[in-house]
Amino acid sequence: MNKIWNFIKRWFIEMGSPPLFYKWSSKILPWLSIVSILILGVGLYWGMFYAPTDYKQGDVYRILFIHVPSAILGQSIFMFMAICGFINMIWRAKISGMMLKSAAPIGASFTLLALVTGSIWGKPTWGTWWVWDARLTSTLILFFIYAALIGLHSTIEDKTKADRAVSILSIVGIAIIPVIKKSVDWWQTLHQPSTFTITSSPSMSPDMYQPLLICVIGFYLFFALLLTLNLRNEVLEREKNKNWVRQLFGGLS
Amino acid sequence: MLNGFDEVFLMDGNGPYVWSCLVIFILILVLNIFTALKRKNKILKSLKKL
Amino acid sequence: MMQSSISDWLTIILRRDLIIAFRRSSTYITPLIFFLIVVTFFPLALGPQESLLSSLAPGVIWIAALLASLLAVETIFSEDFRDGTLDDFFISLEPSFILVFAKVLIHWLITGLPILIASMIAALVLYLPFESFIPMIFSLLLGTSFMSLLGALGAALSLGRSAILSAIIVLPFSIPTLLMGTSVISSSLINQDFSGYLMIMGAMLAIGIPGLCLLTVEALLLNYE
Numbered sequence: 386m387n388k389i390w391n392f393i394k395r396w397f398i399e400m401g402s403p404p405l406f407y408k409w410s411s412k413i414l415p416w417l418s419i420v421s422i423l424i425l426g427v428g429l430y431w432g433m434f435y436a437p438t439d440y441k442q443g444d445v446y447r448i449l450f451i452h453v454p455s456a457i458l459g460q461s462i463f464m465f466m467a468i469c470g471f472i473n474m475i476w477r478a479k480i481s482g483m484m485l486k487s488a489a490p491i492g493a494s495f496t497l498l499a500l501v502t503g504s505i506w507g508k509p510t511w512g513t514w515w516v517w518d519a520r521l522t523s524t525l526i527l528f529f530i531y532a533a534l535i536g537l538h539s540t541i542e543d544k545t546k547a548d549r550a551v552s553i554l555s556i557v558g559i560a561i562i563p564v565i566k567k568s569v570d571w572w573q574t575l576h577q578p579s580t581f582t583i584t585s586s587p588s589m590s591p592d593m594y595q596p597l598l599i600c601v602i603g604f605y606l607f608f609a610l611l612l613t614l615n616l617r618n619e620v621l622e623r624e625k626n627k628n629w630v631r632q633l634f635g636g637l638s
Numbered sequence: 639m640l641n642g643f644d645e646v647f648l649m650d651g652n653g654p655y656v657w658s659c660l661v662i663f664i665l666i667l668v669l670n671i672f673t674a675l676k677r678k679n680k681i682l683k684s685l686k687k688l
Numbered sequence: 689m690m691q692s693s694i695s696d697w698l699t700i701i702l703r704r705d706l707i708i709a710f711r712r713s714s715t716y717i718t719p720l721i722f723f724l725i726v727v728t729f730f731p732l733a734l735g736p737q738e739s740l741l742s743s744l745a746p747g748v749i750w751i752a753a754l755l756a757s758l759l760a761v762e763t764i765f766s767e768d769f770r771d772g773t774l775d776d777f778f779i780s781l782e783p784s785f786i787l788v789f790a791k792v793l794i795h796w797l798i799t800g801l802p803i804l805i806a807s808m809i810a811a812l813v814l815y816l817p818f819e820s821f822i823p824m825i826f827s828l829l830l831g832t833s834f835m836s837l838l839g840a841l842g843a844a845l846s847l848g849r850s851a852i853l854s855a856i857i858v859l860p861f862s863i864p865t866l867l868m869g870t871s872v873i874s875s876s877l878i879n880q881d882f883s884g885y886l887m888i889m890g891a892m893l894a895i896g897i898p899g900l901c902l903l904t905v906e907a908l909l910l911n912y913e
């Protein structure tokens with residue numbers, strides 16, 4: 386037990402050092418890309434062609450296999466960013482700040498994807514592109530928060546300062562997102578009777594649930610792939626004057 | 639053959655909605671990867687110059 | 689040297705900043721005028737029907753209040769940052785929490801309080817019924833103070849940068865305040881119980897005063913590394 390714990394601790398410390406992270410990530414990158422694309426492909430293929438047609442919505446429900454995972458990702462990437470921000474604030478680990486910065490555009494694009502696919506799904510089922518439903522509204526607000534984080538980071542020239550500024554803001558965000566959700570719920574009950582529920586029937590048949598699960602796993606792996614790609618760029622760019630980068634790329638040392 | 643294509647593409651009439659979602663999804667993923675790779679090339683080029 | 693207590697510091701900063709604010713009348717007049725202009729624009733744009741305006745009044749008053757309190761946000765720290773007062777304070781080893789709290793209080797006194805008074809005029813102009821005045825005042829009291837806290841954080845993060853940035857940072861986080869604030873007024877319009885919303889706003893304020901002030905201190909210290 387103690388051995389495993391020590392191994393995990395060492396692994397975390399090693400990952401905190403940019404050169405070790407760079408070496409380690411170049412080893413797993415090909416595997417990660419193959420596995421993530423494979424699982425994503427299997428999940429989507431299963432969802433698009435083999436999953437049974439929904440008896441209420443027909444075939445449109447197949448958007449679910451893209452929409453639901455991207456909505457889940459949009460939220461959990463924010464959680465991830467807040468954890469990174471927390472680590473960055475307390476331990477000043479350089480790599481956590483870089484992670485925060487690299488995760489932000491990915492999270493924003495998944496949230497945007499959830500919004501766009503939700504809107505496309507809304508057209509045939511509800512008849513409109515947009516409904517001021519509680520979930521849609523809070524996802525839109527989440528997107529605005531992502532935009533604020535990215536905007537703040539891009540205006541501060543000093544990268545480590547920008548990281549810390551964004552960490553502060555992401556901690557405020559994680560504290561306030563539950564409040565936003567709750568308040569949007571109340572706002573909706575006050576202003577209009579809830580007519581729509583976004584997800585299809587709560588008891589999903591296993592034939593639909595299994596491909597959805599695979600899609601969610603695939604999305605997570607794909608996020609890991611994108612994060613690794615962005616993070617490697619970030620590491621290289623910030624450490625380009627360090628010795629290890631110069632040795633790696635054969636420049637002057 | 640054409641019949642099969644219609645069945646796959648149109649599904650029960652709402653097929654285009656589903657496929658446009660898939661296209662947008664792939665577009666966003668490819669865009670993400672593309673920008674990452676492009677940035678990597680840029681950084682590598684600047685490293686070579688040093 | 690005499691040991692000065694925290695409340696002494698608070699009164700010193702408050703007195704100094706209030707004197708500075710009152711010497712330059714634009715600091716407290718501008719948000720007020722802005723608030724009234726935004727409110728008058730809505731009847732001009734939407735037409736003067738009484739029923740329409742009174743149903744829109746909660747939202748209009750709240751949006752105008754949010755924008756007006758954001759307008760004065762960059763002035764919270766920028767002046768002191770530029771002339772070095774902030775540096776002096778951080779060197780003085782006094783808890784910087786006090787400084788931030790005093791600054792937030794000043795911001796509320798020169799924007800929130802005038803808006804609170806002007807909101808009664810706005811409510812009259814927008815035909816809001818008299819029964820809704822008390823809930824409106826209470827919701828604005830809690831909401832504008834929370835906005836001042838958020839605004840201080842936005843100002844500290846965007847110190848020395850464009851003013852529009854602090855608005856973009858702060859606005860998404862102010863949505864709960866906006867929703868609760870308008871809900872208070874509109875529930876009072878249809879004779880529903882609104883105390884729940886006020887309690888949540890109060891809870892947000894109670895958590896926000898220590899939490900946001902401490903994060904604002906962190907954000908300010910970023911400029912001194």
